[in-house]
Amino acid sequence: MKKALFSKVAGSLLLSAGLLASGAAAADETLTFDAAGNAIFGMTHATAGSFExxxxxxxxxNTQAWLSxxxxxxxxxxxxxxxxxxxISNITFFSEVNGVRTNLDTDFSSNGGIEFFPVDSLLSGTYGFTVAGSTVTAGGSYAGNLNVVTAPVPEPSTYAMLGLGLGLLAFTARRKSNNKLG
Structure with missing residues (x-):
């Protein structure tokens, strides 16, 4: 009985120590886009130092998205x-599949203001971005806006019909060759 109680107390203390040690690490924030395709993000840090x-x-x-x-x-x-x-020293987009995050090519600029976007459009799925930097003084915040423009991804049958149409055009053009030239 004493052994079980001791192990539970020890486990609780270790868990508490781990949570206190990881106090600088913030949980992931989930963004929701409004009807116009905008999502607001930001963070406040109470202490000076690096953050991510x-x-x-x-x-x-079934959509393709362009973000800015x-x-x-x-x-x-x-x-x-x-x-x-x-x-803010860097912002990097990533895709997340089954809990595994893969960084995406990201354009980041801080000349005259901070702008960032993934280089390629994104297909349906789970994504995110990481903001990295440091605070100069204790306390402060940053904020931003992420805008998405989406378009439907064409069905495979649309591509098949496009290919069939181009093939018929090529066949018709070949049949109308000039007989005078040979």
């Missing part, structure tokens, strides 16, 4: 001047 935040979203079945995002960082007074209290 992850945001998840889904692309509907922007972000702004908070400003505060540092040594008497109004300065950015955040530095």
């Amino acid at each position: 935040d992850t945001f998840l979203f889904a692309v509907d079945t 995002g922007t972000a702004v960082v908070g400003k505060t007074f540092i040594n008497g001047a109004r300065s950015a209290n955040y530095s």
Whole structure:
């Protein structure tokens, strides 16, 4: 009886210590797009140092999506001047299949504002992006907007009909060859 109680207490203490040690790691945030295709994201950090935040979203079945995002960082007074209290160094998109995340080619720019987007369009599935950077002072935040434009993915029968039509055009053009030239 004492052994079982001791093991439960020890397990609880180890779990608590693990949770306290991983206090800097934030849980994944799930984004939801509104009717216009916009999702708002952001995070507040209470301590100075590095951070890595992850945001998840889904692309509907039978659609192809093009995404574009922007972000702004908070400003505060540092040594008497109004300065950015955040530095976002990179934003990377990834796909997630069965819990495995694979990074996607991402265009990230911080010249005159933070802009980011996946280089290729996304098909239906689960995706996300990771915001990495650091805070200059204790406390501060950043926020952004992710916009999605979707279009239906053509059915295979549409491609078959396109191929058949092009084949008929080629056949007709071949039959109408000029007999005078040979």
